[in-house]
Amino acid sequence: MFFELINESRLNEHLAYFKKEKKDFLKVRILYGIILTLIAAMMIYMMGNQLYYLALPVLFVIGFKYPYYNIVKNKRRIDNDNSYLFPEFLGSFIGFIPSSGNVYQTLVATLAYTKEPLRTGLEELIAKIEDDNRREHYMDFADYIDTNEAYMVMDMIYQFSEFGIKKEPLKELERFVMDLESNKQEEVITKKMNDMEYLGFLPIFISMYLVMGFLVVMIIKLFGPVMGSLNIGG
Known part of the structure; x- marks a missing residue:
């Protein structure tokens, strides 16, 4: 930064x-x-x-x-939040496909289960494709998420909207979402472990500073009178 x-x-x-x-x-x-x-x-x-x-x-x-x-x-902060919310959004999207029938209706159904800040980007996408279903709108949503995976997935979803939802590509998307969720869970675990490690070292550092402060005070008390005597004698 x-x-x-x-x-x-x-x-x-x-x-x-x-x-x-x-x-x-x-x-x-x-x-x-x-x-x-x-x-x-x-x-x-x-x-x-x-x-x-x-x-x-x-x-x-x-x-x-x-x-x-x-x-x-x-x-x-938004990028970090979106990177964790995106797999959840995809899980909801896949879950609603059988009942919704098409991409637009599925996105609308998914909106209610999408948290901020990803929800704002999804609302913009739905508004754009309602009358004009262009690939660039899906890529704008990928820009909003700002992860490498988002571009590939949103391009696939755009293909669904244009050519229909095929069984094999949908299975491929499901496998990808499962891998993505697994990776994000590992990231969360790693971050929590690092945070715990940091918190574990914090009391040690505090103790060291307290001990050093105590030693400085003791040195001043012990040698203060001696230094004062030397100054007076000089």
């Missing part, structure tokens, strides 16, 4: 994703920079150290970068 914040190579892409105008976003960024700079300037004025004014340009840049940081953070 650090290098992305520095070069902002995906700025236009993120703004388009969140439907933000570039000019309006620039105004917000400048406002953040000015506010942070003014707050810091008032604090420096009250402190009375003029040297700190040299840090104001850096603080302006930090304030200017914050809105972009917020967008990048939200995009990553």
